[in-house]
Amino acid sequence: MSESNAAGAADAFALSQLMFPTTAVCISVAARHGLADVLAEGSLSVGQLAERTGTDEVQLGKVLRLLAEEGVFREVGPDVFANSRLSHLLRKGFPRSQHAMATLVGEPWLWNSWSKLSEGLASGRPGFELAHGMALWAYLAGDAAAGVVFNDAMRDFSEALSDLVASSYPAFTDSGVVADLGGGTGTYLRAILRTYPSVERGVLADLPAVIEQAETSPELAELLASGRLGLHGGDFFDVVPSGVDVYVVKQVMHSWDDDSIIRLLRRCRETSPEATFVAAEFVRDTKASRFVKNFDLIMTITMNGNIRTEAQYATVFEKGGYELTSVLPTDTAFSLVEARPRPYARFA
Template structure:
């Protein structure tokens, strides 16, 4: 029981509910995390605990404010404060370092960047107009803005790379039964991380990496193991994609777009395919019954930034059916995305 000094029971008072305060002050925790990551504090703690004075001297910050912010984040489980005021990383805090597998440093910097923050501030207007908060804040659609701002595009690209790391690709390739032979076309495949993992695990496959011309030039497919088994091709996914593939991959693409744009993308892919060839849509699949899911928050992020959305299996099936596909099955993975297998009809 929690009581006031006068003896009143406050245990059911919503004003003292921790979850409510987490929601109200969530932006404070995010900003504090972004600040310590931006100043490289987690990397400074890689070799062991340091006091706020030591951290401040090495990071060019002020010890007093730093100590207070570190204390707040220690309460959130990112750091641990020991005797003598020395701070250490927790297991969760280790992910804020720049040099560890699965590092979330880039994701933190993106989620606390003005592009993200100002888009979130516009959610009230989004509820009234349906227009993404980003468009209202910056006066242009998200991807058009990034195309004209390379330094900000890099912040976003680094975050996406962090969120869709090799670990995710490994889980996708491990979870889905790829064929032993054939040609795999990775549509809008970026630098080819997924295609590289697919070809490495299945030596009988060949591959085509397809994306914008400026993107595929920075591919990750070089290496003796894959020599002679791949090629790159530049183009526009809304217009056409390479023909002749046995299996087409589309990872983390459809959730960026409205239903109308998804139909354009899927239609472009279907025109390149022959009946019976397969398409793997690798994306988050939300539960259809409203049960909790980690990507519900991501769906709100999409609402903030662009016309995209996360979808249920039924919503994917509707898009696929309207584009000339038959949904065969949804294969879950140990990572956030699932594999939606469809067949050209």
């Protein structure tokens, strides 16, 4: 090996620094113990914070010092810490809070899935299935507590970004009826209806158990009472709302294989033949952010989902009876992938 190709001590040290999974775990620990909530009142020493949160002072100090290095919390004096712009997002109820997502990151059942990544590379199966002997959705359906953690995390993540995503598609202005497929408890659809008062009506579609939660959601109460929001319970592979101008999905397509997505698209095409389809999704390309690459791996270990390229989206849309017409950036990691009905489409 030539000297120019030989790794030096600095390279070895740089690589070694990438081998610790500590940041994600410490963020989750901080959320679980409410560190940012306690520090909302002002800076505290490690000892004071440990006393107020019922944690071990020595271990807590190590967690805080590591997170301060990453910009999560600030060390304002020797072993004295305060909130930072990032740590505020670990507070419950804070605008765009990521408390629930941080809690999810540290769940033992999720970490067990990461431990099976190597085995997954050899078998092609998701790490979650290898670790737990069942698919993620079946696990969440059978473990109510895990299901709550997961759903709360998805809601927090969606609430933090939905208004920015919705505002990136001004064509909603001219849409009469917008149906959100797999829309959970309505965070994204609510953002669309709030951003575009001209939209006549929204239809929230998800499984019956999820729609039951939406029925009692305080955030949706006014829209439901006014009739501007309707609810549709059912499996979207079997039935979707009719009389729709725009079908939307957010963080749905990357969870399913091509055949399943094509089946959904054909269902939409048959039910509302003139409707546009707009997917809020991550797009994989050479400029994809570190976040998107990380998320792609998370999809692999949890359900063998995949983030598609623009060309791959074009293929599934064509087979589903649509033509990909644009990929619009947003002020987030999401893109809005728009497809319109393909003339004379025929399905096998």
